[in-house]
Amino acid sequence: MQNRSFISNRSAVQYNPLMKEWIGMYKFRGHERYAPLLTALLIQAFQAMREEQNSALAKEPPAPVAHIATPAQQTKPQWRPDAVTYVPVSGERLAERGFNQxxxxxxxxxxxxxLPIVDLLQRQINTTKQSFKSRGERIETMKNAFSISPDGMQLIEELYRASHLPTHMGISHAKSIQLLLIDDIYTTGSTLDACGRVILNAGFYMGIPVELYTLTLARS
Incomplete structure (x- = not known):
């Protein structure tokens, strides 16, 4: 995918016949007993994602600081998103299923x-079933499917302020807010990319830099 809106995606499992059955039982038939298992798989993938990002941070040169750190202060950088958000479903799908997986x-x-969870997006149109569409059709369908939620911009601003609290020396280091976007299945990435573009555009409009990472339960 050229110029995707998210930095990277990690998926917990392959979307094989067993996972298709499990996710289908939960998503379409409302079998709640699958929820803890599927959530546990996602948490495991998130922990692996954190380890990967921490390793990448450890290899980067340290950011300039206003004072010389003592050995006790020289701790390894830890990657941690500022908040979690998710791909929304349409009102019709919500009424049909009773929940957004x-x-x-x-x-x-x-x-x-x-981690804080924020409701940043809303689905503007009820897209038809994606599984039967080609890659190009999926991307075209998703172009205008999402918009920022009524409180989305305020939530982004609050996250930015929280991540830029002054240090004990009264200095605030400029940095992007990092968001983790969740969905159940990654096929072409078009849904996540469309959602990400809406969030990045909202941040750009407010002059707030946003970095987006995505985490999905299954990779098709």
């Missing part, structure tokens, strides 16, 4: 990992 997965992950 991506939101449930995001909430389970956020609770387990003590």
């Amino acid at each position: 991506a939101e449930r997965l995001a909430a389970g992950l956020a609770t387990a990992c003590r």
Whole structure:
């Protein structure tokens, strides 16, 4: 994918026949007993994602600081998103299923990992079933499917302020807010990319730099 809106995606499992059955039982038939298992798989993938990002951070040169750190202060950098968000479903799908599986997965992950969860997006149109479409058709369908939620910009601004609290020396280091976007299945990445573009555009409009990472339950 050229110029995708997210930095990287990690998926917990392959979308094989067994996972297709499990996710289908949960998503379409409302079998709640699958929720803890699927959430646990996502949490495991998130932990692997953190380790990968921490390794990448450890290889980067340290950022300039206002004072010389003592050995006790020279701790390894730890990657941690500022908040978790999720791909929304349409009102019709919500009425049909009774819940948004991506939101449930995001909430389970956020609770387990003590991360804030924010409702940033809304689905403008009820897209038809994606599984029968070609890659090009999926990308075209998703172009205008999402918009920022009514409180989305305010939430982004609040996250930015929280991540830029002054240090004990009264200095705030400029940095992007890092968001983790959750969905259940990654096929072409067009849904996540469309969602990401809406979030990045909202941040750009407010002059707030945003870095987006995506985490999905299964990779098709």
